[in-house]
Amino acid sequence: MWHKSAISIQARVSSRPLPVSGPPVGDPENIRFFVPMKITAFAASNSSRSINKQFVEHTLTHFPEAEINLLDLNNYDMPLFSVDRESNDGYPQQARDFLKQFEDTDLVIVSMAEHNGNCTAAFKNLLDWSSRIELKVFNDKPLFLTSTSPGKGGAKLSLAYAETRFPRHSAQLLGTFSLPSFNENFSPEAGILDEALKAEYLEKIAAVKGKVTF
Ligand SMILES: Cc1cc2nc3c(=O)[nH]c(=O)nc-3n(C[C@H](O)[C@H](O)[C@H](O)COP(=O)(O)O)c2cc1C
Numbered sequence: 001m002w003h004k005s006a007i008s009i010q011a012r013v014s015s016r017p018l019p020v021s022g023p024p025v026g027d028p029e030n031i032r033f034f035v036p037m038k039i040t041a042f043a044a045s046n047s048s049r050s051i052n053k054q055f056v057e058h059t060l061t062h063f064p065e066a067e068i069n070l071l072d073l074n075n076y077d078m079p080l081f082s083v084d085r086e087s088n089d090g091y092p093q094q095a096r097d098f099l100k101q102f103e104d105t106d107l108v109i110v111s112m113a114e115h116n117g118n119c120t121a122a123f124k125n126l127l128d129w130s131s132r133i134e135l136k137v138f139n140d141k142p143l144f145l146t147s148t149s150p151g152k153g154g155a156k157l158s159l160a161y162a163e164t165r166f167p168r169h170s171a172q173l174l175g176t177f178s179l180p181s182f183n184e185n186f187s188p189e190a191g192i193l194d195e196a197l198k199a200e201y202l203e204k205i206a207a208v209k210g211k212v213t214f
Helices: 006-015 051-060 083-089 093-100 121-133 156-169 195-211
Strands: 038-044 067-071 107-112 142-148 172-179
Touching: 038 051, 051 067, 051 107, 051 142, 093 121, 107 156, 142 156, 142 195, 156 172, 172 195
Parallel strands: 038 067, 038 107, 107 142, 142 172
Antiparallel strands: none
16 A cells, blocks of 8 residues: 655655645644645547546546646657667657656556557557656556546456556556446546446545545
8 A cells, every 4th residue: 555654745845835825734833834636647548539538537526636737648749669769869858758747746547548458559659668768657656547448348458458567667556447338427527427337436536545645
């Protein structure tokens, strides 16, 4: 279980500029300031109509007090990884920029799209380039993984890939959730429509919140 200790929270508080809003709490001898949880999130898809982006945006609504950094994979578009490009041209700036997103965050949320039983080529290319610069892509941050697809499988194969692979890139996996049949089971206004799936999802969100303490 991932747990942020009081000591590291204190360090975070003192290392940041004081917020302009948010009252100090506690006695004057030991003043603490409210520092919002930082979440870095993305859908592992480069589709402008990505259902996983819709789903990740919905998941973020369950963290209303967090400071959100929602990434778009299209901002990290790079040539297809090859060892020849790597040795001839070095690393694209986009891969370095992607790695930076995990430097100062408290939680990572990723929703996996599935293409032919695996993650999308767009995401795999980004992972390939990034992992050559730094194997610990996720920088030891806690991770909540979701997936969805229009089919009954709910992109579970892509989710399973990420579940196995991301810890090797130093993600601290807190939980997973797969939403099948997105078009039937999800509405932007109401969220997850199926009661059993909604209950499972909310339970997992609560578990994630319980593990990332501030
Ligand atoms: C090339 C391709 C392969 C696909 N393969 C699968 C698949 O293996 N399993 C699946 O559930 N859906 C598959 N789909 C459908 C995707 O789940 C669907 O396009 C979904 O919207 C992708 O997620 P996104 O909208 O977040 O990009 C495939 C779609 C494409 C374009």
